[in-house]
Amino acid sequence: MMPYLLGQKHPLGTRLADSQKCFRSQDIDEVGDNRHTTFFEMLGNWSLGDYFKKEQLAYFFTFLTDKKIGLGLDPQRLYVSVFAGGSGVDKDDDAIMIWKNLFAKVGIQAKEGTRIFAYPAKKNWWSRAGTPEQMPAGELGGPDSEVFFDFGADRKLHENSPWKNEPCHINCDCGRFVEIGNNVFMQYVKQADGTLKELPQKNIDFGGGLTRLEAAVRDDPDMFNISSLAPVIKEIEKISEHSYSIEEHRPSMRVIADHLTAASFLIKDGIFPSNKGQGYVLRRLLRRAAIKLYFLTDNRDSIVMLPDIVRVITKFYGDQYFNSGDFPLIQNTITVEISKFSHSLDRGLKELQKNPQVDGKFAFDLYQNYGFPLEVTAEILSQMGKQVDIQQFQIEFEKHKELSRTASAGMFKGGLADHSNVVTAYHTATHLLHSALRQILGTHVQQKGSNITSERLRFDFSHPEKLSDIQVKAVQDLINQKISERLIVTKEELPKEKALEQGALAFFGQKYSDIVTVYTIGDKKNYFSKELCGGPHVESLAELAKINIVKQESLGAGTRRLYLQFV
Numbered sequence: 037m038m039p040y041l042l043g044q045k046h047p048l049g050t051r052l053a054d055s056q057k058c059f060r061s062q063d064i065d066e067v068g069d070n071r072h073t074t075f076f077e078m079l080g081n082w083s084l085g086d087y088f089k090k091e092q093l094a095y096f097f098t099f100l101t102d103k104k105i106g107l108g109l110d111p112q113r114l115y116v117s118v119f120a121g122g123s124g125v126d127k128d129d130d131a132i133m134i135w136k137n138l139f140a141k142v143g144i145q146a147k148e149g150t151r152i153f154a155y156p157a158k159k160n161w162w163s164r165a166g167t168p169e170q171m172p173a174g175e176l177g178g179p180d181s182e183v184f185f186d187f188g189a190d191r192k193l194h195e196n197s198p199w200k201n202e203p204c205h206i207n208c209d210c211g212r213f214v215e216i217g218n219n220v221f222m223q224y225v226k227q228a229d230g231t232l233k234e235l236p237q238k239n240i241d242f243g244g245g246l247t248r249l250e251a252a253v254r255d256d257p258d259m260f261n262i263s264s265l266a267p268v269i270k271e272i273e274k275i276s277e278h279s280y281s282i283e284e285h286r287p288s289m290r291v292i293a294d295h296l297t298a299a300s301f302l303i304k305d306g307i308f309p310s311n312k313g314q315g316y317v318l319r320r321l322l323r324r325a326a327i328k329l330y331f332l333t334d335n336r337d338s339i340v341m342l343p344d345i346v347r348v349i350t351k352f353y354g355d356q357y358f359n360s361g362d363f364p365l366i367q368n369t370i371t372v373e374i375s376k377f378s379h380s381l382d383r384g385l386k387e388l389q390k391n392p393q394v395d396g397k398f399a400f401d402l403y404q405n406y407g408f409p410l411e412v413t414a415e416i417l418s419q420m421g422k423q424v425d426i427q428q429f430q431i432e433f434e435k436h437k438e439l440s441r442t443a444s445a446g447m448f449k450g451g452l453a454d455h456s457n458v459v460t461a462y463h464t465a466t467h468l469l470h471s472a473l474r475q476i477l478g479t480h481v482q483q484k485g486s487n488i489t490s491e492r493l494r495f496d497f498s499h500p501e502k503l504s505d506i507q508v509k510a511v512q513d514l515i516n517q518k519i520s521e522r523l524i525v526t527k528e529e530l531p532k533e534k535a536l537e538q539g540a541l542a543f544f545g546q547k548y549s550d551i552v553t554v555y556t557i558g559d560k561k562n563y564f565s566k567e568l569c570g571g572p573h574v575e576s577l578a579e580l581a582k583i584n585i586v587k588q589e590s591l592g593a594g595t596r597r598l599y600l601q602f603v
Contacts, residue, residue: 040084041176041222041239050086055079055246057357059298061317064324067294068287070258071211073265074321075298077246085237090134092219092240093181097138100183100216107253111142113186115206115213119161119179120154123168124232125224127154131181153206162220162241171226176235180220184213185252193257216252217244260290264352268293271348275341276332288328295325296342296370300349303366304358306487306494306599308586309373315491322373326381336381342374343367365587388417396428403433461580461602462493464525464573465515467557468583469495469600470541471565472514476507483541484595492586493600500594512585522578523558527571530554535568542568 040046058078066072083092099106100114116135121127132152139146146152154160157167163177171177184206187193194200197210206213222239224232250262260269260280269280272292278285299321302314309319326339346366350358384402391398399413410433414424466486473481477499484496503511532552536542540554555573557565574580581602589597 038176041235041237041241042225043085043236046084050084052082052084053080054082057301059302064295064317064320067291069211069290070260070286071214071248071251073247073259073294073297075294075301079244079246079249081240081242083240085239088238088240089130089219089221092242093131093134094138096183096217096219096242101142107249109185109252111139111144113188113252115151115153115184115186116146117153117155117160117182117184117206119181120156122157125168125179128160128179128181128221131179131221135181155207159207162218162222163226168224168226168232173226173228175226176222176224177226177232178221178223178239180218182215182219183217185216185248187212187214187255187257191257211257214248214251214257216248217242260286260293265293265297267348267352268297268345271345272329275338275345276329278332285332288332291328292325292332292342292345295321296345297349299325299370300346300366301357303369304362306492306587307489308369308491308601310491313490319373322370323377323380326374326377330381336378339374339378339381340371343370346370359589361587361589388413394422394424396425396430397432399424399429400432403429457579458490458602459488460572461574462488462490462600463571464557464577465493465580465583465600465602466495467555467565467567467569467573468515468518468577469493469511469598470497470567471557472511472518473497473499475514476510477503491601495598495600496591497596497598498594499596502590503588503596503598508585508588512583516582518557518564519577519580519582522576523564524576525573526556526560527573528554528556532568538566539563540566540568 046052056078058076060074060076063072063074067074081095087095097111097114100109101111102108118131118135119125119128132148132154135152136146139151144151148154157169160180160182161167161177162180163171163175165171165175165177168177189212191212193212194204194208194210199208199210202208204210204212220241220243222241223235225235227233247259247262247264251257251259254261256262259265269289272289273280276285276289278289280286280289299318302318302321307314307318309315309322311319322342326342329339329342330336332338343366347363350363350366387402388394394413394417399410402413403410410424410426410429414426417424466483466488470481470483480498482498484498486496487494529551530538530540532550535552535554538554540552542552552568553570555565555567555569555571556563557577583600584603585598585600587599591597
């Protein structure tokens, strides 16, 4: 969005709205209370140099409170925060006045300190990097104004929380107040000298979690009672033979429901369990869900029923997010992973039972090697009359924390995730797949796009119909045959016209310079693949493992998608 925030014209206009799937790996350990989830749907609207603060806050307030065209929330239950000023930017008195006027129209006298609260940049400034001090030169950002829904003092959420001895406020973690929307006034760019300069146009970037909005409409602080998660909880009740109404069962059921939902969407998007990157995050979700179900039922065999819960998830979202071929893939992926983990679970329990002294390092090894979260290890040890060194565990955990952060922040993007050996190998496999498809299906096949990570290759191409099992196997066998031949990969720079005359492929409308880089797989005269490409690639197919085509799907309009993994 950056070019459009800077003034470039967006093809869809200056007023945009969207809904997008979101996954937050940094919240995995928070799931279990009544409001944290790793997967959610984010509603958004954008103004690109069009309407600004006054209109946006009025639009959102109307959406929240109007009983005919909005959600019909009681405005008495709404509280707001604004930017208190700092880093050369004044306090947001404009937002304060706008909010006062909006509340006044519904008969509420909104005073600063009772309904309107000013916070510093740590709470009420948004940029991808964080506060203004953390923003690099060229980064965009701006003050924001959040809206909170009050679930009421009568529920005594604060009094029953770990923060009961501290004053409650709208940003308190007790759960009484929940943020339901954030209005970002995207109007500044960081300069090389550290100052903030106003953009040539003022923009709005709004985000609101659908889960929390529905919870507010239901006036129910438990996010797991909303329409997308309640059926999943009900299925878990059936499998575990326990009731969600029993307080002690709720945290485990919430973890299972959220983690399986998130896992379903990750697998749908081509992520598969592994010990690295996104695959590690997915594996952690599935193992944590399995452990929770195991202790909920006190029966290891119960965890094999986890894949059955996925059917409820895919059924709820239907063809909005899933197609008919997704459920078998998701179910099979989880079945294989849980089958492997059931043996790890046994070994982990045996390790705990035979070790008389369990220090923090050992607890972290269980966490990393067997998927045992700290709280599960501590729970098992307490039953054995032992304790875990939490401080030492946290030291080990902090060393490892960067892995998950990298997976979440940098690797769920298009293109190459990095230039590591495995990603480079997958890039070369892209060329093999492209050539194999053209040989098996015909030269009408053209690459339409790809996405490569350290776990898999996703490849889009033109083809009018679904590949048969025989065709998929033929493509797979041809690629593996070429890998077994250990063909050499050569790189050369040529004039573009000469490269095309030699048969090099160049697709999806890219513009090339007069001198291009060409990668050839095999003998230069009897090559298997020759494409214009910026690289990087392996030097020989001897560096590649055999491949397996794990999934195909339709993207509509004569475009197919394949997922490929190294075996």
